Amino acid sequence: MVTGRNGSGKSTLLRVLATAARADRGTAQVAGHDIRDARAEVRRRVALLGHDSGLYDGLTARQNLEVAASFLGPAAAARVGALMGEFGLADRAGDPVSAFSAGMRKRLALARTLLKDAEVVLLDEPYGELDPPGFRLLDKALDALKARGATVLLATHLLEHGRQGCDEALVLEEGRLAWSGPARDLREPGAAP
Amino acid sequence: MSHLAAALRKDLLLQWRARAQVVAVFAFGAAALLLFSFAVGPETTVLREQAAGFLWLGLLLSSTLTLAESFHAETEHRALEGLLLLPASARALYYAKALANALALFALGAGLVPVMVILYDAATPRIPALLGIILLGSAGLSAPGTLYAAMTSQARARQTLLPLLLFPLVVPVLLAAVKATSLVIHGDPMGQLRAWTLLLVCFNVIHWSLCGLLFDRVVED
Numbered sequence: 246m247v248t249g250r251n252g253s254g255k256s257t258l259l260r261v262l263a264t265a266a267r268a269d270r271g272t273a274q275v276a277g278h279d280i281r282d283a284r285a286e287v288r289r290r291v292a293l294l295g296h297d298s299g300l301y302d303g304l305t306a307r308q309n310l311e312v313a314a315s316f317l318g319p320a321a322a323a324r325v326g327a328l329m330g331e332f333g334l335a336d337r338a339g340d341p342v343s344a345f346s347a348g349m350r351k352r353l354a355l356a357r358t359l360l361k362d363a364e365v366v367l368l369d370e371p372y373g374e375l376d377p378p379g380f381r382l383l384d385k386a387l388d389a390l391k392a393r394g395a396t397v398l399l400a401t402h403l404l405e406h407g408r409q410g411c412d413e414a415l416v417l418e419e420g421r422l423a424w425s426g427p428a429r430d431l432r433e434p435g436a437a438p
Numbered sequence: 439m440s441h442l443a444a445a446l447r448k449d450l451l452l453q454w455r456a457r458a459q460v461v462a463v464f465a466f467g468a469a470a471l472l473l474f475s476f477a478v479g480p481e482t483t484v485l486r487e488q489a490a491g492f493l494w495l496g497l498l499l500s501s502t503l504t505l506a507e508s509f510h511a512e513t514e515h516r517a518l519e520g521l522l523l524l525p526a527s528a529r530a531l532y533y534a535k536a537l538a539n540a541l542a543l544f545a546l547g548a549g550l551v552p553v554m555v556i557l558y559d560a561a562t563p564r565i566p567a568l569l570g571i572i573l574l575g576s577a578g579l580s581a582p583g584t585l586y587a588a589m590t591s592q593a594r595a596r597q598t599l600l601p602l603l604l605f606p607l608v609v610p611v612l613l614a615a616v617k618a619t620s621l622v623i624h625g626d627p628m629g630q631l632r633a634w635t636l637l638l639v640c641f642n643v644i645h646w647s648l649c650g651l652l653f654d655r656v657v658e659d
Binding site: 263264265285288289291292293295297298299300301302303304308312313315316317341357361 | 441517
C-alpha cells in the first residue's frame with residue numbers, strides 16, 4: 246500500500262506507474278518493463294483505478310463494461326455479466342451512468358478496472374465513496390486478486406484496511422519516500438511511524 | 439482493425455445516446471440558413487445563386503458544435519485515457535471518432551438540403567451527386583476537426599479555440615464544396631465539377647493520413 250498526506254504524490258505515483266502521466270525524472274519498472282521505453286508492454290500488464298472513473302456518463306453501466314471489454318477481447322467480454330453481479334450492479338445494468346450515485350459509479354469503475362486480467366492492479370483510494378457493503382465487496386475482490394497472484398498497489402488513507410490486506414507499505418511525503426516496511430508496522434494515519 | 443471496429447461502435451453508441459444534441463445542432467444549422475436568407479433579402483435569384491455558400495457556411499458553423507461535443511464525453515471522466523491504458527490503439531480511436539463525426543456531419547448536411555431547397559428555391563435533380571459532395575466535404579471537415587477538437591478539449595476556451603484553429607485550415611474544403619455544390623444546383627456547362635471534386639478528394643487523402651499520424655502525439659503528450 247501507499248499512504249501519505251494529501252498532496253504527497255500518491256496519485257501521481259500510481260499514474261506514472263500506469264503510464265497515464267510521464268515522470269519528470271527517475272526510472273521505474275512495472276512487471277519487468279520500463280515505463281519509459283516499454284510503455285505498450287506496461288499498459289498490457291497494468292490496470293488503473295484513478296480518481297476519475299473513466300466512464301461514459303451517456304452510456305449504461307453494461308455498455309460501459311462492454312466498451313472496455315471490446316478492446317480487451319472475448320475473455321473480458323465473457324466476464325461482464327459476472328462482474329456486474331459481483332459488484333451489485335446487475336439490477337442497474339441498463340441505467341445510464343449519469344443517473345448513478347457516487348458510490349455506484351465507484352463500484353462500476355472498480356468492475357471496469359478488474360475486467361482487465363492485469364498482472365499489476367493500481368487502485369487509488371478505492372474505498373472512497375463506497376458504503377460498508379461496498380467495502381466488503383472490494384475486500385473480497387482484493388482477496389481474489391491476491392489469490393490469482395496479481396500485484397496490487399493500493400493508495401489509501403484508511404490504514405486499517407491497508408494493514409489487513411497489504412504486505413508492504415510505503416509512506417510518501419512531498420513526493421519522496423519517507424518510510425517503507427511491513428504494512429502491519431504502520432501506526433499513525435498519514436505519517437511515518 | 440478490431441480496435442477500430444470497437445472504437446467505432448463506441449462512438450456511434452455515444453452519438454445515438456446523445457441524439458437530442460444532434461437535433462439541437464440541426465436546429466442551429468437550420469436557423470443559420472434562415473438568418474442568411476433574411477440578410478440577403480427576398481430576391482429569389484440572389485438567394486438561389488448563394489444557396490451553396492449558405493449551405494456550407496451553415497454546416498461549417500454547426501460542425502464546430504458537433505466536433506467539440508464529440509470529445510466532451512471523452513474528457514469528462516478521462517474516459518479516453520482509460521481506453522488508451524487498456525491499451526487501445528490511439529490511431530484506431532482517432533479514425534473511429536473521425537468516421538463517426540464525418541457520418542454525423544453528413545447526416546446534418548443531408549438534413550439541411552431540404553431546408554436550403556425551401557428557403558432558397560435551390561432544388562436539383564442530381565441528388566446523388568449533391569450527397570456525394572456533402573459526404574466528401576463532411577469528411578474534409580471531420581479529419582482535421584477531430585484532431586483539433588482533441589487538442590482543444592482540455593482548454594478553457596475550447597468553444598472559441600476550435601473554430602479559430604479549424605476555419606483557416608478548411609478554407610480549401612469550403613471553397614471546393616461550395617463550388618461543386620453550386621455546379622450541381624445550377625448546372626456544369628464547362629465541366630468544372632470534376633476538378634473541384636478532385637480537390638476535395640486530395641484534401642481528404644492528405645488530412646486523413648496526416649491527422650491519424652499526429653493524433654497519438656496529441657493525446658499522449
